[in-house]
Structures are given as structure tokens and as C-alpha cells.
Amino acid sequence: MTEILRQPEIIKKSQAELAQIVGKGKPIEEVDLSRLPYLQFIIKETFRMHPPSPFLVPRRVDQDVELCDYIIPKGSRVLVNVWAIGQDSTFWEDPLVFKPERFQSLELDPRGKDFELIPFGAGRRICPGLALGLRMAPIMLGSMLNSFNWKLESDIEPDMEEKFIQLET
Numbered sequence: 001m002t003e004i005l006r007q008p009e010i011i012k013k014s015q016a017e018l019a020q021i022v023g024k025g026k027p028i029e030e031v032d033l034s035r036l037p038y039l040q041f042i043i044k045e046t047f048r049m050h051p052p053s054p055f056l057v058p059r060r061v062d063q064d065v066e067l068c069d070y071i072i073p074k075g076s077r078v079l080v081n082v083w084a085i086g087q088d089s090t091f092w093e094d095p096l097v098f099k100p101e102r103f104q105s106l107e108l109d110p111r112g113k114d115f116e117l118i119p120f121g122a123g124r125r126i127c128p129g130l131a132l133g134l135r136m137a138p139i140m141l142g143s144m145l146n147s148f149n150w151k152l153e154s155d156i157e158p159d160m161e162e163k164f165i166q167l168e169t
């Protein structure tokens with residue numbers, strides 16, 4: 001929401017799509033989602049730039065592992081830096097720019113299939129709430145955009161600094 005408040009043209013584009021497909025002010029149903037590609041692009045771009053679990057859930061290595069010429073010793077704690085993957089300029093063009101349109105030409109599945117975009121993790125410990133999250137996030141954002149107009153007060157510049165807090169387990 002903060003990213004799109006800073007780029008009102010994204011809000012307008014999404015509201016136009018919602019008005020055409022759902023009808024202005026009407027509630028969004030799950031069945032509408034497949035016909036709201038731009039709303040889905042906004043969600044994917046949010047997952048890329050601001051993954052809610054930037055290091056996934058920490059793993060502990062239970063035996064020595066050889067990976068790309070490195071030995072990861074048994075007992076190591078491994079963090080997967082999903083946040084850094086989303087900022088990697090070798091894959092993403094203008095990674096610091098919030099640009100939902102990039103997904104028009106990028107067919108990336110956020111369900112643990114394409115490792116460039118893994119907001120729910122991947123593999124055996126992938127988020128079990130993935131299906132719910134992928135439905136609820138666009139429905140919530142879309143509902144806010146379809147029912148209200150949003151803008152920043154003219155003198156407010158949101159603080160976009162991110163902080164990482166790690167909870168010990």
C-alpha cells in the first residue's frame with residue numbers, strides 16, 4: 001500500500017481494472033482474481049521487494065553438505081536470503097524500483113517453483129498457508145482500492161527503511 005501510494009498512477013491503473021472487471025465499489029470474489037492480472041502483478045512485486053519472511057525459516061544442516069564448491073558443515077544454521085534474491089540486478093531490471101508491469105513479461109510462479117520469487121519458501125517446508133495467502137492478499141488490497149480513493153497528504157514522505165528482527169528459536 002505504501003509503495004503504490006508513492007506512485008498514484010499504479011492505484012489508478014488497478015482501480016480501472018477493478019471497475020471494469022468487478023464494478024466500482026463492489027466486493028471482490030475469489031473467482032474474479034484470475035481476471036485481475038494487474039492486481040496480481042502488484043502483489044507479486046510486493047513479494048519481490050518486501051518479502052514478509054526475508055530469510056525464510058532458519059534450517060540446521062544435519063550432515064556435511066557440498067554445494068557449489070563449498071562445504072556446509074553439519075550443525076550449521078542456514079538462512080535463505082529471499083530479500084537479496086529480490087534485489088539481485090543480475091535477474092531483475094531496476095530492482096530498486098517498484099514496477100508491477102515487469103510481471104507482464106515475466107511468467108514467475110511464486111508457489112516455490114521459480115527460485116527468483118519464493119516469498120513462501122520452497123520444498124518440504126514451504127508455507128502451508130500459501131493458497132490462503134495468495135487469495136487473501138489480492139482480495140484485501142483490491143477491496144481497499146475498489147472501495148476508496150487513497151492519497152498521501154502532500155507533505156508526507158513515508159519512511160521506507162526496512163529493519164530485520166530475528167526471533168531466536
Ligand code: HEM
Binds near residue numbers: 124130134137
Ligand atoms: C502472504 C502470506 C504469507 C506469506 C508470504 C508466508 C510466508 C511464509 C514463509 C516464507 C514461510 C517459511 C517457508 C520456508 O522456510 O521454506 C512460512 C511458513 C509457514 N507459514 Fe506462512 N506465509 C503466509 C501466510 C500464511 C498463512 C495464511 C498461514 C496459516 C493459515 C501460514 C502458516 C505458516 C506455517 C504454519 C509455516 C511453518 C511451516 C513449517 O515450518 O513447516 N502462512 N510462511
